[in-house]
Every structure is written in C-alpha cells, then in structure tokens.
Amino acid sequence: MSVTAPAGFEASAVAAGIKGSGSLDMALVSVVGGRPVPAAATFTTNRAAAAPVLVSASHIAATGGMASGVLLTSGNANAASGAEGEDHAERLCRQVAEGMGVIAAPGCHPGHHVLICQTGLIGVPFPVEKASSCVADLVKGRAGDAEHAAMAARAIMTTDTVPKEVTVRAGAFTIGGMAKGAAMLAPNMATMLAMLATDADAQPDVLQEILREAVSGTFNAMTVDGCTSTNDTVVLMSSGRASGPAPSADALLAAVREACAVLARKMADDAEGATKTALISVKGALSDEEAARAARKVGESLLVKCSLNGEDPYWGRIASELGTAGVQFDMDRLSIFYGGTEVCKHGVSIPYDTEAVAAHMRNRHIQIDCDLGLGTGAAEILTTDLGYGYIDENRTTS
Amino acid sequence: MSVTAPAGFEASAVAAGIKGSGSLDMALVSVVGGRPVPAAATFTTNRAAAAPVLVSASHIAATGGMASGVLLTSGNANAASGAEGEDHAERLCRQVAEGMGVIAAPGCHPGHHVLICQTGLIGVPFPVEKASSCVADLVKGRAGDAEHAAMAARAIMTTDTVPKEVTVRAGAFTIGGMAKGAAMLAPNMATMLAMLATDADAQPDVLQEILREAVSGTFNAMTVDGCTSTNDTVVLMSSGRASGPAPSADALLAAVREACAVLARKMADDAEGATKTALISVKGALSDEEAARAARKVGESLLVKCSLNGEDPYWGRIASELGTAGVQFDMDRLSIFYGGTEVCKHGVSIPYDTEAVAAHMRNRHIQIDCDLGLGTGAAEILTTDLGYGYIDENRTTS
DSSP: OGGGOSTTEEEEEEOOSSSTTOOOOEEEEEETTOOOEEEEEEEOOOTTOOHHHHHHHHHHHHHTSEESEEEEEEEEEEESOHHHHHHHHHHHHHHHHHHHTOOOOTTOOGGGGEEEEEEEEESSOOOHHHHHTTHHHHHHTOBOSHHHHHHHHHHTOSSOSSOEEEEEEETTEEEEEEEEOOSSOOTTOOOOEEEEEEOSOOOHHHHHHHHHHHHHTTGGGBOSSSOOOSSOEEEEEEOOOSSSSOOOHHHHHHHHHHHHHHHHHHHHHTOTTOOOEEEEEEEEESSHHHHHHHHHHHHTOHHHHHHHHTTOOOHHHHHHHHHTSSSOOOGGGOEEEETTEEEEETTEEOOOOHHHHHHHHTSSEEEEEEEOSSSSEEEEEEEEOOOHHHHHHHSOOO | OGGGOSTTEEEEEEOOSSSTTOOOOEEEEEETTOOOEEEEEEEOOOTTOOHHHHHHHHHHHHHTSEESEEEEEEEEEEESOHHHHHHHHHHHHHHHHHHHTOOOOTTOOGGGGEEEEEEEEESSOOOHHHHHTTHHHHHHTOBOSHHHHHHHHHHTOSSOSSOEEEEEEETTEEEEEEEEOOSSOOTTOOOOEEEEEEOSOOOHHHHHHHHHHHHHTTGGGBOSSSOOOSSOEEEEEEOOOSSSSOOOHHHHHHHHHHHHHHHHHHHHHTOTTOOOEEEEEEEEESSHHHHHHHHHHHHTOHHHHHHHHTTOOOHHHHHHHHHTSSSOOOGGGOEEEETTEEEEETTEEOOOOHHHHHHHHTSSEEEEEEEOSSSSEEEEEEEEOOOHHHHHHHSOOO
C-alpha cells in the first residue's frame, strides 16, 4: 500500500516520454476529494536549486502549508533551466490543480496547492509539452490501492534497481511513503526524493517541525559522495482521516522518523555499484555536532570508501580523517572498532582477532565505531563503498 | 642537480629495508660542513599528525629555524605510533646529527638541528632498528652532484612512477627541490613531501613567511581526494652561499613559488590511475577566499571527477557544486567554460561548438573556467579525474 496506506490518499503514474526508455516517469499522489490538507516539505540547501524546488517552496509559503497533491517526474531535473523552467513547473501544477478541481484558499490560486518534485538531467530543457499532455490521464487514473501506489513508486525510480516503499502503522494512524535512491546514482539523477503521507491529524507547523526533525537524523545522516543535489525534496502530507484523536507530536515524530529511516536504509542498500553499506558511529566527541561532523568526514572519505570496497580494516585512514574533521581531537584518546572488535586503542594499533574482523568486513553491512574519548557527543552516518560501479555510473551521461 | 643545485648542499640515499621491495627508502639532504642554517617548514594541519611532524615542528621551534639537514624515509609513515614513534624519530635525528658532527646552538642538543619527514603505512610499528643501522652509511655517502640528488629523489618515491625534481635559477641564486606525489596515491602513502634548498641568504622568519606564501598558492591549491595526510611536510633550507647580495624577499618568493608550482604540477601529472589533470578556475566571486572555497568544492567533487574521466562536459554538476560551496551564488549570473568555450551563460545551457569542447576534453590537461558574476574574487585549484586506477590503488593495503 505504501503511500496510499494511510486513509485518504490516491496515486497514479504514467509514461510521458520524459525518459527515453518509455518507462513510467510521472506520478501523482493526492488527497481524496482534492481539498487541501496540511503539508510540509524540506528541500535541498543547494543555491543552484532547481525550478521545482523554487516553485514548491513558494507554494508551501503561499498556502501556509496546505496542499492537495504532489506531482513527481523523473528523467529530467528541470534544473539550470532558468525562468522558463519555473514557468514549466508552475504550468504543470496549475494543470494538475484544475484537473483535480482544487478550490483555492483566499489569496491563492489552485496551482498553489500542488507541489512538484523532479529528478534527472541537469541543464537540459524540460520537455514540458510531453508532460503536460499526460496530466489529464494522470489525474483520471488515481486510485487508493496498493497497485497504484507501487506504480507511483516505480515512476520516480532512476537507477534504483527496486522501488522503495514503506508503511508504518502506529496504533490508530499510519505513515506511508516512497522514495528514489540517493546512493551511487546514475550520472544524471543524483537526486533524493521522498513522498510521505499520513492520516494522522496535525497542523502544518507541527508537521513541518516533525519532518525537519525526522529528516535530520535519517536522510541527512546518509552520504554517498558528499554531493548535494539541486533537486532533493522530502514531502509529508496529512489527511487527518485516521479514526480516533490526533496522536501526540512525539508519537507522530517517532513514526515519521521510522518511515524515513527505512527508506534511507533502502536507498543505501540499493546503491548502484556499491557492494557495502557502512554505519559510521562516532561517540566521545565534545558535542553531538562535533560527532556528526567527524562521522561525515569519515563517511565521505574516498580512501575510507575504497578500503570498504577492498574489505580492508585500514583504521589509519579513519584516524587521519578524524584528525582533519575540524573537531576537538586527541590521538592518544582514540579507539576504533570494526564490527565491535577494537583494533586501535589510545591511538595506536593493538592485537586483535583478525579473523573476526576479516569476517565482518566480508559482510554487506559494516559497523565502524569510533570513540574520541573526550566527551559525550555522539552521531552516526550511513555510507557506502567506492568501487568500479560508481565510476561506471557516473563517468558519462550517455 | 635539483636539491643539490644550490651551493652548499649534499644528498645521499640508501635502501634500509623499510620498503619490502628493497628499493631506496632513506634519504638525507644536508648542508655542507654541518653548521646549522636557516630553515622553514610547513606541516599538515591534521590533528592526527604523525610522529615525524611533531618532532620536526618541535625542532624548528627549539632552534628558531636553524637546521643542518633533513632525513626522509619512505615505506612506513611512523603515524599513529604514539610516544614510541616520537622516540624513534628523535633517535634517528640525534644519530644523524652525531654522524654529521653538528654543534648545537645554546639550549639545544645536536639532534634538534635535524628535521625528519616520513611517509608510508599508518598504524604499523616503524622498523627503527633497520633505519638506525643505515644512518652511518647515509651520512658517509653524501655528495653534492646530480646523481646523489637524483638518488635522494628516488628514495622518497612511493607510488610515483617518476622522481620529481626541480631547479630554478634566478640570477645570482638557485632553488633546488624534490617531492613525492600527492595524487591518486597508493593505499598507504598518501603523503605529500617536498624538500627545497636554496643558496640565497635569508633569515629564518623571512624564509618561513616565503614558504607559507608559496605553498598556499601551489601545493595547497591542489586536490586529489580531499584527504589531508598525517605526514604532509614541506621544508626549505637556505645555505646563504650564493655569491652577491641577498635577493629581495619578493624575488626569493617568486623563485620558491615557481619551484613549488613545478613540483605540484609534476605530482598531479604523475597521479597514479589518473588520466586527466584539470585546472579549475573560479572568478567573479565576492572574495578570493570565496573563490578558493568554490574551486575546491568543484575540484573535490566525485561527480565532477568522474565526468573528467569520461571526457564528458557535464557542466550541470559544476553548477550544482558551486551552489553548495557555501559561498555567495546566483545561478542567473553563472557562466562556465571548457577550454575557453562557453557552455553555460546566465545559468542556462547555450549553443556552443561541441566539437571544440569534445576535442578539449580528450586532452590530458583540461581547463574549466567558472565566472560567478558577482565580484572580483578569483582562485584556481588543480585536480585529477576519478577512474578505476584510484580504486585499484586504494582498495587494499596488500
């Protein structure tokens, strides 16, 4: 059921010809009936943000976070497309709103109640006519069953090898979601998109705070190549149609965070060309912020990622990265563990069970723990290895 | 002649068995006669700095920048080696000083006048006995001819395929130097070492300022993988034995900078596994600092480096990196040029001579110019492509 699992949501997908392959490349997720409901979104911090990011952000602002649906397209990012790109995104939003019969809030036009997410090539004009000609079918094709949700999840795939869906049931309410990968991405499609829906009742400002919090510990604690896309977007809509009273903010946050964590893990595990997923955990930092910075420096290190690819527990590289992370660091207090086995203590090599570590390094999932020995700050980051696959995917756009 | 080209310097090299291959792995560059002369050094900013870095920095401080020679070893970085590693480095410096008959300045012991640079595996105990047993031969073998300088340059090589030497003659004085590569390095030997000598007369504080300035525009404006080694060191010694008056600080800086630039370019061109060297130039930034930050973000981007490997002028990735560089950025003002051909103007794609750009991308040396269109800040960075070779070199230490 995924994105349509919570009460009050429908989905549809079509192949508009944006992708050369003829695969599904446009999806719509909307609230049943079309009346705007609370919606929240987080966007890329890239200052070269794409047209759909600028348009969606302005729609959230114009409506105070009230949306009827989200249009998602894949195959062309509509990025580096200038004012024309924004016009194209606006036009599609208006068309969807008109098709759905959205009645606008005072001061808004119907298109303001539709958000748009796009992913694909940067700097190539978006084929707006192809997309536009399919909006009517997309609107007409919506349904609330699992099959339609699955079609929508497939329509946002780029180099993902499997669609990524999640359903979290939390007592009286449900979270459903879908995402496209962020890891070891194709040349052109390095964007992470996630669409979450819930039937829990929540006001737009609460929803926004919950989404921000959930994303920071999940999607934002994942790195593949340190590149922040022009198009990254996560949307959360709330139909409020669950039976019973609205959940507490904490209960809703826990469920949203779980849904995000599941999708983030699915992205890392489906990283094209990647053979390893590693959880880098740093503790003993002066603060959580310093721990997060240190974990990210290790997780983004090409040398560390190459070692993961080679199943080599070369902790010296981890120590070296921690030393350049821009955080308080004392080599004499450093400990490093692979799969729970300590290999470095007080900053120097110690005898350890090499067979246990070698066996751990052969796993798909690797756990690396670093203890800076200075304070109580802790953080984690999810990363992948660097192998031929990443290069094959990214060396040319053709 | 390289490092012995300036008057007053000798060099030697031996195979001490630190490298398993039996190749040359220890070198000594020293001033003729052994009387300490002005010396300056810049070191890695890594907080996990290796024993030789800590020891050399303390020696420079103790003597106020007066050194008789520099010992260089390869095959083991003596990093993450704790207090014992520092003892080993100190012991070798003392042994060299005693062998050379160095007479210490008041308050110093002779070993303080010797600096030490080491490169190789991190976290593996340094075979100090092997090294120690060869110091006498190293001291005895010194000579001022080109052959001995070349042997020293070979003794610091790790995965470099050619030794890197430079000689710059500037009127009455000369700069000579040697370096080991920083680019696409072997699993264990990611350190950049450079040893420069001059016969120009200069006081230690002037020498230090000149070295800092020269390094910042050359070695520090080069990136391969964004990793800062535990052992990076650049040393400059001045014998003062050139005939005629001391050059102006500006004249000396110009010559030192040229020597550093030549060595930096040789490192990038000899990057193992790399097929391209690219100069990323950013102008139109609000300040030189912002330009440098933006150029580094582009130069360190895995996606940009993969595009270089694939000879793909995919400027959208460059725009995306500039947008996340943490500098003032306005997509509508951005221009990007490959080999002088403009491919992006006002942030969007423009028609261009695709054959000219394709031909440029096939070159070994690629030029990418970015104009942010905001101010007068400018900077450059040298980078390499990312291909299979980097992964082959770095996935395992065995």
